[in-house]
Amino acid sequence: MRLSEHPILNFQEKRGRKITIYFEGQPIEAYEGETIVMALHAAGIRVLGYTPNKHRPRGLFCAIGKCSSCLMTVNGIPNIRTCITLVEDGMKIERQKGKPKLPPTVKPPKFKEAKKVSGDIVIIGGGPAGLMAAINAADAGAKVILLDENPMLGGQLVKQTHKFFGKREQFAGVRGVKIAEILEEEVRKRENIEIFLETSAIMLLQDGDEKLVVGVRKNKELIEFRGKAVIVATGAMEKMIPFEGNDLPGVYGAGAIQTLMNTYGVKPGDRVLIVGAGNVGLILAYQLIQAGVEVKAIVEAMPKIGGYFVHAAKVRRLGIPTLTRHTILRAEGKEKVERAVVAQIDEKWRPIPGTEKVFDVDVIALAVGLRPSIELLHQAGCQIKYVPELGGHVVIRDSRMETTIKGIFVAGDSAGIEEATTAMLEGKIAGIAAALEIGIASPGWLKEIEKAQKELDEFRAGPFGRKVLEGIKKVVVE
Amino acid sequence: MSEIPHYLREGFITVEELKQFIELPSEERLRKRPVAIPECPQEIPCTPCKEICPTNAVLMENPNAIPIVDYEKCIGCSLCVQICPGLAFFMIHYVGDKARVTMPYELLPVPKVGEEVILLNRVGEEVGKGKVVTVVPREKSKGDTPIITVEMPIELAWDVRAVKVVRE
Numbered sequence: 001m002r003l004s005e006h007p008i009l010n011f012q013e014k015r016g017r018k019i020t021i022y023f024e025g026q027p028i029e030a031y032e033g034e035t036i037v038m039a040l041h042a043a044g045i046r047v048l049g050y051t052p053n054k055h056r057p058r059g060l061f062c063a064i065g066k067c068s069s070c071l072m073t074v075n076g077i078p079n080i081r082t083c084i085t086l087v088e089d090g091m092k093i094e095r096q097k098g099k100p101k102l103p104p105t106v107k108p109p110k111f112k113e114a115k116k117v118s119g120d121i122v123i124i125g126g127g128p129a130g131l132m133a134a135i136n137a138a139d140a141g142a143k144v145i146l147l148d149e150n151p152m153l154g155g156q157l158v159k160q161t162h163k164f165f166g167k168r169e170q171f172a173g174v175r176g177v178k179i180a181e182i183l184e185e186e187v188r189k190r191e192n193i194e195i196f197l198e199t200s201a202i203m204l205l206q207d208g209d210e211k212l213v214v215g216v217r218k219n220k221e222l223i224e225f226r227g228k229a230v231i232v233a234t235g236a237m238e239k240m241i242p243f244e245g246n247d248l249p250g251v252y253g254a255g256a257i258q259t260l261m262n263t264y265g266v267k268p269g270d271r272v273l274i275v276g277a278g279n280v281g282l283i284l285a286y287q288l289i290q291a292g293v294e295v296k297a298i299v300e301a302m303p304k305i306g307g308y309f310v311h312a313a314k315v316r317r318l319g320i321p322t323l324t325r326h327t328i329l330r331a332e333g334k335e336k337v338e339r340a341v342v343a344q345i346d347e348k349w350r351p352i353p354g355t356e357k358v359f360d361v362d363v364i365a366l367a368v369g370l371r372p373s374i375e376l377l378h379q380a381g382c383q384i385k386y387v388p389e390l391g392g393h394v395v396i397r398d399s400r401m402e403t404t405i406k407g408i409f410v411a412g413d414s415a416g417i418e419e420a421t422t423a424m425l426e427g428k429i430a431g432i433a434a435a436l437e438i439g440i441a442s443p444g445w446l447k448e449i450e451k452a453q454k455e456l457d458e459f460r461a462g463p464f465g466r467k468v469l470e471g472i473k474k475v476v477v478e
Numbered sequence: 479m480s481e482i483p484h485y486l487r488e489g490f491i492t493v494e495e496l497k498q499f500i501e502l503p504s505e506e507r508l509r510k511r512p513v514a515i516p517e518c519p520q521e522i523p524c525t526p527c528k529e530i531c532p533t534n535a536v537l538m539e540n541p542n543a544i545p546i547v548d549y550e551k552c553i554g555c556s557l558c559v560q561i562c563p564g565l566a567f568f569m570i571h572y573v574g575d576k577a578r579v580t581m582p583y584e585l586l587p588v589p590k591v592g593e594e595v596i597l598l599n600r601v602g603e604e605v606g607k608g609k610v611v612t613v614v615p616r617e618k619s620k621g622d623t624p625i626i627t628v629e630m631p632i633e634l635a636w637d638v639r640a641v642k643v644v645r646e
Contacts, residue, residue: 005586006586007586007588007616162563163561163621163622163623165522165563165564166524166525166541167525167541168525168526168530172524172529172563173526173561173562173563173621173622174622178622290584292586303482303487304486308522309485309489309491309518309519310517310522310564310565310566312489313485313489313490313491313517313566313600313639314564314565315489316489316490316600316601316602317598317599317600317601317602317639317640318598318602318640319598319601319602319603321489322489324487324488421523458523458540458541459523459541460523461540461541462521462522462523462542463520463521463542464521464522465523465542
């Protein structure tokens with residue numbers, strides 16, 4: 001089902017031309033500019049495929065190209081990430097069964113035929129960190145190449161309908177969707193930034209004096225991006241927790257639900273249970289109410305609300321309880337979520353018998369944390385450390401966001417899970433630092449780095465910054 | 479576990495708890511003109527209320543401090559209610575035996591002036607009915623959030639923090 005009215009967003013304005021795609025031979029209405037899985041979900045199709053061995057149904061999970069749960073065969077080509085691939089008129093989409101093979105008529109592109117694109121700084125990821133890195137590196141004089149595997153810039157900002165915190169010069173009081181628009185406009189008006197969307201970075205290497213990023217555009221075109229420095233701003237991916245039935249279609253990452261309803265105007269379901277009362281879970285609850293979806297409850301295993309109290313208060317006064325010290329026991333249903341069973345847990349995190357509650361829901365939203373997307377950094381050989389305060393494995397870096405490999409920088413959630421506000425500041429630092437290191441920026445730019453570092457210190461100075469600061473102590477070296 | 483405050487266990491704050499963080503305005507002040515009340519007990523990095531206040535009535539020692547309103551300086555302009563990203567600012571004004579509570583409203587449909595609405599307390603329970611007396615629509619709001627002022631029995635002023643619009 002598609003959303004028509006929304007208190008914050010206008011989907012009528014955003015939707016492209018109406019086209020037809022075919023799911024297992026059946027025609028389905030879609031809009032140009034949306035991804036395959038959004039059109040399928042709007043048509044009520046939630047089962048996207050079956051696992052090769054146990055034939056368990058698979059549905060959407062992350063909706064940002066990171067989890068492979070949405071792989072389908074598109075126009076005969078298997079293993080297409082349908083969550084980041086745009087619909088095209090007449091497209092044929094099929095569920096995968098077994099282990100599909102590439103048809104013999106299809107030839108993968110050859111490395112020697114790859115298109116070559118050169119610049120000073122290659123930035124991987126067009127979210128808040130990558131966009132700010134691009135703007136600042138470009139202003140410092142660098143020729144910037146910016147790539148993102150999603151069809152639009154903005155990263156996770158494009159689905160944030162809430163107003164941001166912080167200071168007004170850091171966009172406080174402005175909605176995430178609006179911040180994405182502002183930053184995109186800034187990037188697009190700079191002639192020394194070249195943008196490649198729908199382009200996945202699949203490799204990061206040192207090649208002589210250069211950094212080489214191998215990219216794949218639109219699932220088929222191979223491109224070599226070369227620069228003197230690289231900034232990795234690849235964001236994060238949603239965590240999963242173990243419980244019975246956690247792979248049922250309808251168990252979605254919180255971000256996937258935001259993509260459905262806030263980016264593409266598709267109703268994620270009718271009744272939702274949210275797992276996790278951090279900021280993501282609390283904000284999601286409010287956004288679901290705004291989209292006209294019923295939220296049954298938020299369950300949180302910790303004894304207290306982890307996110308900002310004000311986010312909890314604004315859903316509580318609309319009648320949505322946060323059940324602290326509760327966990328999800330199982331998801332039930334045939335081929336899709338039909339019920340969620342939760343229970344209270346004791347001091348040792350064991351479910352207390354007799355406290356089970358059953359919620360009739362068709363969606364279970366997991367908002368149980370994020371982990372940094374460090375695959376490219378890991379593969380390039382950057383030194384990695386496990387730092388739970390920052391969400392998992394992260395890279396060792398200096399205070400200017402440079403990793404242990406000279407010329408490779410990191411920024412935003414891929415450097416450690418935090419906020420979009422801090423991602424923007426880190427992006428600014430990384431963009432300028434990279435331009436300084438390759439000898440393009442004038443020394444006057446150092447002041448801007450110091451200013452951003454001061455703002456980061458200020459933002460992290462409160463109780464919510466303590467954990468992050470503990471984590472940063474473990475990864476920052478000079 | 480006893481050190482975890484009630485509001486962080488339950489997701490709402492009681493008036494008694496709120497008083498541990500801020501002093502409430504006097505009845506005399508509440509009758510004089512609308513006055514801003516922040517329900518923001520946690521130190522979070524956020525300053526728009528302080529930055530937008532035209533009379534510097536919102537006091538905040540550092541960006542993570544909780545906002546304290548100087549009720550004598552507050553002119554009841556509602557800009558803090560409009561801008562607050564946490565939707566945690568309200569205004570209260572006593573008029574005769576009624577109270578007028580100003581609150582953010584980011585749902586559809588936005589009620590109209592004169593419309594009767596269901597009053598919700600901090601846990602979402604229906605506690606009565608009120609009448610909408612002013613609406614600042616989103617396009618006129620300085621914080622991209624519509625705000626509404628609802629008239630209600632005076633004894634509900636410290637309970638009601640949301641409304642439900644019911645249309646046939």
